[in-house]
Amino acid sequence: xxxxxxxxxxxxxxxxxxxxxxxxxxxxxxxxxxxxxxxxxxxxxxxxxxxxxxxxxxxxxxxxxxxxxxxxxxxxxxxxxxxxxxxxxxxxxxxxxxxxxxxxxxxxxxxxxxxxxxxxxxxxxxxxxxxxxxxxxxxxxxxxxxxxxxxxxxxxxxxxxxxxxxxxxxxxxxxxxxxxxxxxxxxxxxxxxxxxxxxxxxxxxxxxxxxxxxxxxxxxxxxxxxxxxxxxxxxxxxxxxxxxxxxxxxx
Numbered sequence: 388x389x390x391x392x393x394x395x396x397x398x399x400x401x402x403x404x405x406x407x408x409x410x411x412x413x414x415x416x417x418x419x420x421x422x423x424x425x426x427x428x429x430x431x432x433x434x435x436x437x438x439x440x441x442x443x444x445x446x447x448x449x450x451x452x453x454x455x456x457x458x459x460x461x462x463x464x465x466x467x468x469x470x471x472x473x474x475x476x477x478x479x480x481x482x483x484x485x486x487x488x489x490x491x492x493x494x495x496x497x498x499x500x501x502x503x504x505x506x507x508x509x510x511x512x513x514x515x516x517x518x519x520x521x522x523x524x525x526x527x528x529x530x531x532x533x534x535x536x537x538x539x540x541x542x543x544x545x546x547x548x549x550x551x552x553x554x555x556x557x558x559x560x561x562x563x564x565x566x567x568x569x570x571x572x573x574x575x576x577x578x579x580x581x582x583x584x585x586x587x588x589x590x591x592x593x594x595x596x597x598x599x600x601x602x603x604x605x606x607x608x609x610x611x612x613x614x615x616x617x618x619x620x621x622x623x624x625x626x627x628x629x630x631x632x633x634x635x636x637x638x
Contacts (some may be wrong), residue, residue, distance in 0.1 A: 413579045593606075
């Protein structure tokens, strides 16, 4: 699968499959094609060449508006559309109708109960009636993830959820994502990040990109190595693994 714009390939010759119980991390430098790849997985971009099958449906031959509720997406582009005056409870709840900003929709008690449960799961139940625009960046990211989970998706797609977080907020998010990856009832997961330090315990597989092409893909321990990261980031790197977490530095 290849996607091109203005004569340049943003991602090129990607061949990749995600199993139902797998948790993937996608890593690469700026411009490697990570967000483009995730947008294709979310059904928001179509390949220029090749085919993409999402949840058993061929992209281009299925109504993406029927497909998207089965795909939970957390991304900066979606987050920028959330009205700052919206309550946190409604930020999550409106995902049930695939809308941003509450208008005149009617939500039943099951929807309201699920939204409240997700706020508890992400540790922000006490913020339910706060306006989204008053939250810290870490609180906003957790609200966005709760929203992405609202439709009980089969795949959860997280595009750099730790971007812009301070150390404490990042570690809190990693801890909560680790609990999610450990849940056997949680959806398949694809997490995009720049940093191996943000890989939560429980991630099973990794894909490394460089200039839109796959450098390596497979089981986490086989991919997150000094040799593979050096190839992906274009500089010599070493990797350390300690208590379920990865740490990398340039040589």
